[in-house]
Each structure stands twice: as C-alpha cells, then as structure tokens.
Amino acid sequence: MAVTMVKKQAGLTGNSAVAYAMKQINPDVCAAYPITPSTQIMEDFSSYVADGKVDTELITAESEHSAMSACIGASAAGARVMTATSSQGLALMWEMLYIASGLRLPIVLANVNRALSAPINIHCDHSDSMGARDSGWIQIYSETVQEAYDNLFQAVRIAESEKVLLPVMVCLDGFITSHAIENISLLEDAEVSQFVGGYKAQHPMLDTDNPVTYGAMTLPDSYIIFKHQQSEAIGRAKDVVVEVGKEFGNRFGREYGLMEKYRLDDADVAIVILSSAAGTTKVAVDELRAKGKKVGLLRPRLFRPFPFKEIADALKSIKAVACLDRVDSFSGFGSPLFNEIRSTLYEFEKRPKVINKIFGLGGRDYKVKDAVGVFEELLKIAETGKVETLIKYITL
Template sequence: MAIVTGKQVGLTGNSAIAYAMRQIDPDVCAAYPITPSTGIIEEFSSYYADGQVSTELITVESEHSAMSACVGASAAGARVMTATSSQGLALMWEMLYIASGMRLPVVMTVVNRALSAPINIHCDHSDSMGARDSGWIQLYSETVQEAYDNLLQAVRIAEDPRVLTPAMVCMDGFITSHAVENITLLADGEVKGFIGDYKPGRSLLDTDNPITMGAMTLQDVYMDFKHEQSMAIAGAKEVVVEVGSDFGRRFGRHYGLMECYRLEDAEAAIVVLNSAAGTTKVAVDELRKKGKKVGLLKPRLFRPFPYAEIAAALKNVKAVCVLDRADSMNGFGGPLFSEVRSALYGLASVPKVMGRIFGLGGRDYTVEHSTAVFEGLYRIIETGRMEELTGYLKS
C-alpha cells in the first residue's frame, strides 16, 4: 500500500514495520494477531505467502505461545521476531522475563494500546510500561520513520554479544501504526549490511555439544544471574549510542538516547514519549515565536533508562512537566514522571517537576493541551508555587 513520491514512500507504521521485517528476513517469526498491530503480521504473512522471505512463520494460538515459540527458536540460535499490542503483551508477560533471563535477543514491535478494563483498542502506554521491568530494552518511536529505523537498530542492539537481551520497539497505536507518513526506506542490501548475520554463541540444535538451558537455580546463584543480566542491560546504553551513530553515518539519520528539541536555553520543558512529542514540537515552535523559552525532551531509550543524560539535559530548565500516557495507579505519578524526577534529584539546582497523565485510551492530545501545559509551567516559574504536583491533564 505504498504511495511513492520521489525518494519517499507513504507508508503506515504497520506497513513500514512489516517492510523492515521483510528486509531483516528473520529465521523464525511467531505471532498472534491483535489490534492495532495486526497489520504487521498480515503484511508479513503476505511476504511469506509470496516467498519473499525465508522465514518460518508460526501462526500460533495465543501471544503466550508466540513468545514461547520465540524463546524456543531463539534458544535454537535463530534470529526471531514478533509483534503485539495491549492484552497480547499482557498475556506474554510471563514469557518476557524468560526471554530476557535466558538472554535471548528476540526483537518485538509493540504497537501501544490501552489495557482492559474497560476494553479499548486505542493508544496509551499502559502495555509497554507494564513490561518496563521485564528486562527488555525499550525503544520508543515518535514517527513511522523512527519506528522503521528503530526496528533495524534493535536487531543489532539486541544481538550484540555485550548485550544479548531482547528488545521491543514501541510506537503509538493508530496514531502511528495506521497513519500514512512519507518515509525514506533503505535498500534491502543496506539493511543486510547494517544488521549483519546473527552468530549465536550457542544453539540447542548443536547436538554434538549438548547444553542445558532454563535450569533451576537456588539461593546460591539466582541473584548472581540477575546481577549479570542487570549489568548487561545497563551496558546496552553504550551499544544503543554506537549503533545509532553507525546508522547515522551510513544513512544520514542520527539517533541517540533521546531527542532534545529547542532545549538548550529552555526555561520550561515537557518530557514525553512517542507521537505526542510531535504535537509538542508544534506548540514549542509557536511559543518560541512569541518569545517563550520552551523546549522538549523526548526519551528514545526508556530501558535502560538514561537517567544521567536526562538529568544533564534538564539541569538548566526551571520547570518541567513529565507527561505519562500510562498511570501507575496510585504510584507517585506516572512511570516516566517518577523516573525523570528521581533522575533530577542529585542536581545542584533541581528544576520544579510536575507530572500529568494524558491521552489514555486514545484521548486526543492537541497543541492546545501542550500550550496549556507550558503556560502552567510559566506560572510555576513566576510564582514559585506548584498547585498540583501530579494528576490528570485537564482535557
């Protein structure tokens, strides 16, 4: 379903991800359809049916089995991919920890959607935020282009021998997955050259050198395995930067840990993930025209959380609002808020930080909302008072 204009192609987020998966041509893909990520597996199934991929496609009977089959295939040494959303990710929850604990570099697209109840098929981040402690790398994508580029990079990051950790690439349900954007695709050969071959260090299919995987561990060693895993994920930050730089060198689109938009001299800043960053950029530009020093910080990498870099980027800002598209239900603000605020704690001069929950279940987030948030931040700067530390965005 491509609309071609010059070098650019009009694709939905789902089509771009399916296209990237065709180019990556994983050994095994195991998936179960769920709105709004269904289109990814539908289009990939077409590539499979037409013989355009060498992948073994396993159309499993549930998301739990999807991730279980991914674990089996990855343990066999295969390059493995899948995609899901919402309840599907929730059903995989048990297996997410097993994939990461066994250090299997599965790559998954998560098309963000609200969790039931009430049932809702539209965007928020309660699904991937629920998986934030599962030991997966999490990359967030503002646009279709970023989702496409992130997926290609995720393969290299996850499979890096220093990392060997599964990775999920998140994009907003419907807003990004179903909207057509003009993007620049790489040639198949460029993708192959960038991701390289996956050379697993071990495989269940090496019957001459049998290994036991998933053994039971007790009090003597379990914690040491977890410590090693935690260190490896922390080290992934460096690899994300390396891979992002190499991607930029090769293809001209540079990626780091976050995007700072007009943040250098900003007094007031919004921190937000995924597509809402695009809306916020419009508000920033409009307010900048009126002389307001406002800016945006959009984390790209949420796991591992680049707390030092985020603190450094916000250290000169006077007031910050962290927008969370997920509520951690009576925690101290949303998940992004509590981590950003905690990251700022060690600064010599800590900005005022407020948190707002927004956009749940696909509720619109407009330029007006963004502008109102900045106005609120200016009131804090002017009066020194914050009336409401955390809460829901008025909409």
C-alpha cells in the same frame, strides 16, 4: 497492503513500514498472534512469507503466550527471531517476557502501543509497554513511522550485541503511528543486510555436537549471579544504543541518540514526553517560542535502560519540567516518566520543579492547546517557584 516494490520513498503506515523492515531483516523465525492495532504487521509479513519474499519460518500460534514461548524456543535454538503485538497481547506474553530476558535471548518485538482493558479500548496509550518496563527488555519509543522503521534495524543490532544479548521492544503509537500514512525513506535490501549482518548464537540448542541446557533450575547460591549479569548487560545497552544509532546515521543519514532535544538548550521550562505526542508538543513549542517564551521539549527515545545521567544533564538547568505520561501506573505518586525523571534529578542540589500530567489515555486527543496549557502552567511555576498540583490528569 504489502509493499511490492522497492522505492527509495514510499507512503506507508507505521504497521506496513514495520512489516517491510521485518521483510528486509528476513528473520529466521517469526511467531505471532494478531491483535489490533498491530495486526497489519503480521498480515503484511505473512504475505511476504507466502510469496516467498523471506526465508522466515512463520509460526501462527494460538495465543500471545504461545507466540512468545515459540520465540523463546526458536531463539534458544539459535534463530534470529522477531514478533509483534499490542496491549492485551503483550499482557498475555508477560510471564514469557521475563524468560526471554532472563535467558538472554535477543528477540526483537514491535509493540504497537494500545490501552489495556478494562474498559476495553483499542486506541493508543502506553499502559501495555509501561507495565513491562521492569521485565528486562530494552525499550525504544518511536515518534514517527520513519523512526519506527529505522528502529527495527537498530534493535536487531542492539539485541544481538555481544555486550548486551537481551530482547528489545520497539514501541510505536497505536493508530496515530501504526495506521497513519507517512512518506518515508526506505533502505535498500542490501543496505539492510549489510547493516544487520548475520546472527550466530553463542549456545544454540540445535548444535547437537555441543549439547546445552536452557532453563535449568538455579538455587539461592546462583540466581542472584545471573540477575546481576543481566542488570549489568542492560546497563551496557545504553552505550550500544548510542553506537548503533551513530553508525546508522553515518550510513543512512538519519542519526538517533538516547533522546531528542527540541529547542531545549536555552529553555526555562520543558515538557518531557514519549513517542508521537512529541510531534504535537513541538508545534506548541514553536508557537510559544514565536511569542518569546523560552520553552522546550525532551523526548526520551530509550526508556529501558533509563539514561538517567544524560537526561539529568539535559534537564538540570531548566526551571520547571512537566513529565507527560500516556499511562497511569496507579502508584498514587504519578506515572513512570515522572517517577524516573524526578528521581534522576534528586542528585542535584539546584533542581527543576517537576510535575506530572497524565494525558491521552485510550487514545484521547492530545492537542496543541493542551501542550500550550502545560507550558503556561510551567512558566508560572518558573516565575513563582510554586507548584499548585503535583500530579494531574489533563485532556479530560
């Protein structure tokens, strides 16, 4: 159900909160195709369009491939563009994701994380967005409904920053976050419009006095130049994420950075985990801390670009680290968080032991006892210096 009145506090599902954020941002164009568990975002948002609450041109496309294609066209035309999807929907956008980032179009996409088929499953894991991790999109993972809501506004600013000009994917966990009601603080419409500001594209196709071409062929003499520019831009995005998160904090009292560190500073061992499962892990941290065990948590918020330097600094003096991936990249050598973090720490002569746990695929429950189990294994590794199994499925 769409939010019909503005209150400072409201109990909202993740999807309703994202739709409400989109209403407040009031994008020029939104092209989408519904898919569980993100459907409610577009359902709510289409009510805002129908009720005249936004000025958005809503394009109901016949597939996600078309939805992303329409987003690209609209963004190239000079519009501020947003969309939402999940799982197979993101997979069907795949080809176009690279075109959005390659053409440097600041589209904002809310991805409600859901497992990829087969077997078919509508519940949460990160196989959809992790598959798109090298598509040139900035990726921000949200732990809570509040954070998903807040991330949308920041995503607009990050995407449209002159230093960046790249599309941003805001991820939230399917059902766990998208369908759970959380009491969150809402911003006033005026606060949102002041924060996100207006958008003026550098080379809008609809400016017929200054005709431009998008999507021209590049040959071996120039393709690499554009990819190098793109690579530098996504590198610069890291600082912009920090700046925008700080400004958001100064204005609204909720500051966001590259990562969240929970009882990590004096920890002997740590779990690194994304999104909503961090909440469960924090309960395990508190339980073990109460028993005098020095355990902590690191939750990366920004995954692309990967803030390798900052994460390495946060983990380098820990004795043993477990990276918990809600995805198997089927590489045979662990999953994305593990690969990134282990590689990041290779720089240091004295570095933590790093293990990988693959958990919670297709919405399988990840409980406090699962996190406690991982911490106990880590404490043993810290004590003995020996890793028994480097990569292992848990929550089986």
